[in-house]
Amino acid sequence: MTNKYYEFFCPVKVIAGKAALEHIPYELTGLAAKRPMIVTDKGVRAAGLLEPVIAACEESGLEIVSIYDDVPPDSSTSVVKDIASVYRKEKCDSIIAVGGGSAIDTGKAVNILVSEGGDNIAKYSGAGVLKHPLKPFFVVPTTAGTGSEVTSVAVITDEKKGVKLPFTSSFLLPNAAIIDPRMTLTLPPHITAATAMDALTHATEAFTCMAKNPLSDAYATAAIKKVSQSLLAVMDNPKDSDGRLELAQASTMAGIAFSNSMVGLVHSLGHATGAICHLPHGLCMSLYLPYV
Structure with missing residues (x-):
């Protein structure tokens, strides 16, 4: 049964394709950003995934002012504070998060601090705390599963209190999400499968939740179809750039879907x-999805 009233919201510009990275300078200059900072992790840098991003900027005369490549798998308030300090010291004016969910969430949290001021990220946790737009923020996902590039949430660990701090605001949404298959070509099969199952779960639960609506259904069903048709082919041939792009698009579509209809018991x-x-x-999603 379709809800007689619903709302659907996704203002993120999605730039997708085999040359999507080359459009980053255009997006930066469109927002008068000239001194971007890259937020990423050591694995992404070691895999050489920053090189095309840096090259695209340099070819357009833009300098990457700072690269922070030490984001941990479970990002913390202290890491966010450290990155914000570097951002201010180097006089950066924008953020490019390159990585998986942790790097993207970290980029979102750093953007809060450098835009709002101060060092205490915890005071901005919760829903609707932010009242103003933040600095220019762009996301280049290197996995195809979280959908973080189009969601308005972030989770950061407060290591001193031993709790996870949730942040929810439409102002956390990136100005643009850059979906380029080059970013996922080096993903090993087990991570490819696990992240695809995350996307599939997002889409399946978005399609079955009570807050579903015709628009979220369209994104959810398209995502399910793309994962179903492309995952096994990519597992057999990890360098299949067409298949990689399909999975990356599925992740983004599923992220848009569940952002508007939520997830459920599997999560x-x-x-x-x-x-x-x-x-x-x-992996946890794949364990429960067949039975819930």
């Missing part, structure tokens, strides 16, 4: 299992 069970057993999020 509730999966998050609890992951926290207790220290298992990858996508």
Whole structure:
């Protein structure tokens, strides 16, 4: 049954394709950003995934002022504070988050601090705390599963209190998400599968949640179709750039879908299992999805 009233919101510009990275300078200059900072992790840098991003900027006369490549898998308030300090010291004016969910969430949190001021990120946790637009922010995902590039949430760990701080605001949404298959070509099969299961779960739960609507259904069903048709082919041939692009688009579509209709019990069970057993999020999703 379709809700007689619903709302659908996704203002993020999505730039997708095999030359998507080359459009980053255009997006930066469109927002008068000239001194971008890259936020990423050591694995992304070691895999050489920053090189095309840097090259695209340099070819257009833009300098990457600072690169912070030490984002941990479970980002913390202290890391966010450190990155914000570097951002201010180097007089950066924008952020490019390159990586998976942790790097993207970290970029979102850093953007809060450098835009709002101060060093206490915890005071901005919760829903609707932010009242103003933040600095120019762009996301280049290097996995195809979280959908963080089009969601208005971030989660950062407060290591002193031992709790996870949630942040929810439409101002956390990136100005643009750059979906380029070159960013996922080096993903090993087990991560490819796990992240695809995360996207599939996002889409499936978005399609079955009570807040579903015709628009979220369209994105959810398209995402399900793309994962179903492309995952096995990519597992057989990891360098299949067409298949990689399909999975990346599925992740983004699923992210848009669940942002407007929410997720369900699979995620509730999966998050609890992951926290207790220290298992990858996508793997936990795949364990419960067939049975819920």
